[in-house]
Amino acid sequence: MSTETLFEKAELRNSSVTAWKEQGKKVIGTVCCHVPEEILHAAGAMPYRLRATGVTDLSEGDTWMSTFTCSYARGTLQYLIDGTFDFMDGVVSSDGCLMAGRIFDNWKYVDGNAEKKEFYLKQIAAPRMYNENAVGYYHDYLEQLRTELGAYMGVEITDEKIRASVALYNETRRLIRELYDLSKSDAPVISGTERLKLILAASSMPKEEYNEMLKDFLAKAGSRPPISDYRARIMLVGSALDDPEYIKVIEDKGGLVVTDALCFGTRYLWEPVELEGEDVLTSIARSYLKRPVCPRMVDLHDEFADLIVKFCKDFQVDGIIYERVKYCEIWGGEGLYFDAHQGMKEAGVPLILLEREEIMTNVGQLAVRAEAFIEMIEK
Amino acid sequence: MSNLIGTISHQVDSVIEHAKEKYADQMWMFDVQKASWDAVYHAHDEGKRLIYVGACAPVELIYAFDCVPFVLDMIPTRLASTPEVAARYIDLAEKYIAPTMCGIDKVDIGAILSGDMPDKPDAFIYSTVPCDNSRVAYPFICDHLGCPSYCIDVPFRKNEMGFEYMARQYKEIIEFLEKLTGQKLDWDKFQAIMTVSNQTNDLMNKIADMRKITPCPLPGRLLVLNEMIPGMVGHPAMLSYLEAQYAVGQDAIDKGLGAVKEEKYRVSWLQNMLWSNVGILDWMERKFGAVLVMDAFGYQRGHVFRDIDDLDTICIDFAKKGLALPMIHGASGPVEDYIDLVENTMGDYNVNVSMFIGHVGCKHTWAAAKIITDMIQEKFGLPTLYLDVDAVDGRYKKTDEIRALITEYMETIEENK
Numbered sequence: 001m002s003t004e005t006l007f008e009k010a011e012l013r014n015s016s017v018t019a020w021k022e023q024g025k026k027v028i029g030t031v032c033c034h035v036p037e038e039i040l041h042a043a044g045a046m047p048y049r050l051r052a053t054g055v056t057d058l059s060e061g062d063t064w065m066s067t068f069t070c071s072y073a074r075g076t077l078q079y080l081i082d083g084t085f086d087f088m089d090g091v092v093s094s095d096g097c098l099m100a101g102r103i104f105d106n107w108k109y110v111d112g113n114a115e116k117k118e119f120y121l122k123q124i125a126a127p128r129m130y131n132e133n134a135v136g137y138y139h140d141y142l143e144q145l146r147t148e149l150g151a152y153m154g155v156e157i158t159d160e161k162i163r164a165s166v167a168l169y170n171e172t173r174r175l176i177r178e179l180y181d182l183s184k185s186d187a188p189v190i191s192g193t194e195r196l197k198l199i200l201a202a203s204s205m206p207k208e209e210y211n212e213m214l215k216d217f218l219a220k221a222g223s224r225p226p227i228s229d230y231r232a233r234i235m236l237v238g239s240a241l242d243d244p245e246y247i248k249v250i251e252d253k254g255g256l257v258v259t260d261a262l263c264f265g266t267r268y269l270w271e272p273v274e275l276e277g278e279d280v281l282t283s284i285a286r287s288y289l290k291r292p293v294c295p296r297m298v299d300l301h302d303e304f305a306d307l308i309v310k311f312c313k314d315f316q317v318d319g320i321i322y323e324r325v326k327y328c329e330i331w332g333g334e335g336l337y338f339d340a341h342q343g344m345k346e347a348g349v350p351l352i353l354l355e356r357e358e359i360m361t362n363v364g365q366l367a368v369r370a371e372a373f374i375e376m377i378e379k
Numbered sequence: 380m381s382n383l384i385g386t387i388s389h390q391v392d393s394v395i396e397h398a399k400e401k402y403a404d405q406m407w408m409f410d411v412q413k414a415s416w417d418a419v420y421h422a423h424d425e426g427k428r429l430i431y432v433g434a435c436a437p438v439e440l441i442y443a444f445d446c447v448p449f450v451l452d453m454i455p456t457r458l459a460s461t462p463e464v465a466a467r468y469i470d471l472a473e474k475y476i477a478p479t480m481c482g483i484d485k486v487d488i489g490a491i492l493s494g495d496m497p498d499k500p501d502a503f504i505y506s507t508v509p510c511d512n513s514r515v516a517y518p519f520i521c522d523h524l525g526c527p528s529y530c531i532d533v534p535f536r537k538n539e540m541g542f543e544y545m546a547r548q549y550k551e552i553i554e555f556l557e558k559l560t561g562q563k564l565d566w567d568k569f570q571a572i573m574t575v576s577n578q579t580n581d582l583m584n585k586i587a588d589m590r591k592i593t594p595c596p597l598p599g600r601l602l603v604l605n606e607m608i609p610g611m612v613g614h615p616a617m618l619s620y621l622e623a624q625y626a627v628g629q630d631a632i633d634k635g636l637g638a639v640k641e642e643k644y645r646v647s648w649l650q651n652m653l654w655s656n657v658g659i660l661d662w663m664e665r666k667f668g669a670v671l672v673m674d675a676f677g678y679q680r681g682h683v684f685r686d687i688d689d690l691d692t693i694c695i696d697f698a699k700k701g702l703a704l705p706m707i708h709g710a711s712g713p714v715e716d717y718i719d720l721v722e723n724t725m726g727d728y729n730v731n732v733s734m735f736i737g738h739v740g741c742k743h744t745w746a747a748a749k750i751i752t753d754m755i756q757e758k759f760g761l762p763t764l765y766l767d768v769d770a771v772d773g774r775y776k777k778t779d780e781i782r783a784l785i786t787e788y789m790e791t792i793e794e795n796k
Contacts, residue, residue, distance in 0.1 A: 066745040068737075068767070073746070095535045095712075098511050098743035105714035109750050123713065125535030128507040128514065134532055137544040298507055298518045298530055324477060327742055332477030333515030336488070339475070340522060355477075 006213045009201035016205035020046050026089035031103050032096025033263050033293045034126035036284050038169050042161040043153040049203035051242040052076045052358050064106040070327045071358035072240050073099035080107050090120025097296050097330040120152045129299045130289045138285040159280045170272040172207050175214045183258040187226035192257025193248045230256035231378040232318040237261040239325040253371040259315040261308050267293045295334050305341035312349045319377035320351040350377050383495040388420040407623035414616035422447040433505030433517050435531050435701030439576050439613040443569035444556045450610035455486035455771045459654035462773030481740030482771030484516035491520050502559050506531035508711040529555045535712050537702045545698035573687045576613040580681030582621040589628040590672050591728050594637025596628045599660035599671030609704050643668035647730040649675045651738035655773035667789050672728045676705050714747045721751050725759050733763040738770035764788040
């Protein structure tokens, strides 16, 4: 099994998707981080996180969502409309942020998709606070998802099946943490560009296959050439970043991206789902809500900043790049919280804010700014 | 500007002095503003607790604890008519947050950071709606002020599950207020306030129904002022304001009069109010006989408390009331809420001119604009004017530019008649 093959799984329509569809199985696209993939997996579907990687044409996205909106969302809608994601059998979304919600809303109204019984559409509600009342409310939506998806798939999604899926996904989480551990050393054997590809692969293929391939990659990682010619160790935080080319521009200037707090990074599958002595969906609801994933959670700003501080220490970070997609308002004000956070002040890690668009049209500008930042922080 | 609230309060006083001579028969419009700003400005002098509130805060409960609620977003909507003042706070906020964020939240943040609001609130009761911008602004303001707070997590869907989820939180707010004030809820007082609130909402609904009549008996500008209702519901001054408005409307209906001499067009705006240029409404009435009969932001269909003796029912009704508020009702949940709201408006109010006067800060409504305007075209045969504006920052587009674009559109409609 070639490690290069795992990198190739980051492609939108990769060989695993093709093989899965050839078996007559269903692929369900997910939008945002509050759709527990475990439930989709337990139903026998392949969860696939929708994204806009490499999009170069936003014409459909612009038409439906206007240009006053996040280009990542527009790009994702574009791929749904232009057929890039024509292997999807359904879309499950949460009300993650308002842009994510509108991907789902608009897709329903394109070509009367909402009326197509063969295509599964579901939007669950995810609370924006973490407390027992919120866990209960979220649980009820997960129960709805279990029932309705089970009916669509023609299966009963039992607790046992969900527990098995949780175990599988927790193994993915463990392996991904191990993958990131590779970047803690002074001379990591993997770049940030490569690592993002491996996370994208995780979101785009069956986890059973992914786990085996990632284990294989990790087992052989020691033989990869160590990277020691970098100038600074970078952490990326900010809006959904699904394009390895963006990181490559930074790394080409000598900034090795050793870690991140991105929803296509550590925030995708990291903290294990803890199956406590309670209803399995309650455990999932609790685990998903209490993770600091993105600033949509109004009461987890401190936890998010704590996590950044911890990662800065664990990965010996020299500087933070806070990338923000234009019109991504959920990330539009996080700087306020960073400035006020005592731990971040004490850590004193330099931070630069870079605005970006999903289409990589400003590579030159990014390179210049990244290089200037790296010059400032290199030791 | 060392005390923004005080300055606004004094401005209202000055306007009233001026209006006494010029608009003696319209003082009811000014009295409610005075009651609102004075209460906030003098709250602490009068020994009352000042509570900042966001959408869905249970205003009647706050009054019942003898506290003064203050809708923080009243600052940006008030300052929008003085661009140079709003700009001061917007520019300050943009040092810290994305310039693309909503002007309402930029002014809120800028005003707080500027130190121009020295009268620290005793608490802040806010919520997770209406949008991603407010979800950034409110928790930050709360942290920055360091005051006790309660955040209501508002459900995505307006259904029984959501009502019950919210109702449980309203019960917690009673405990929060009891702890804050050191007093138990005075039920007699609360019930009296709920009674006034119900009368207010009944009148609000009747006034909204009046606007369905052709010609529309009330001008578009009153829709702007009516946005104050949720923040003062249960206060006698708000009831008096609506009683006066109802009487004016009824008088016009009795005489067969409309807000303009010859009503040619019945307009609906599909997004936010243009607070930075409310005069456009008067200008449309004068120039085209085009009356804003209802807008998607200000659309209000107030729920009443069905049983003021039963706490469970009251809390469910708080939830229903909160979810029916401007912006929350159409734009904070699934797009179907927005579609239904606009469809009802277009049909019930017999609208014949549709305009998407789109505040650029309100991205989630822009992201639904095609769905909404396609529906209008399909069901009502009306095209829609798209016009990007900044509802709060008057520097975005000047009055002449807005007028020119609307004029061009109205002339097209005239030609195609």
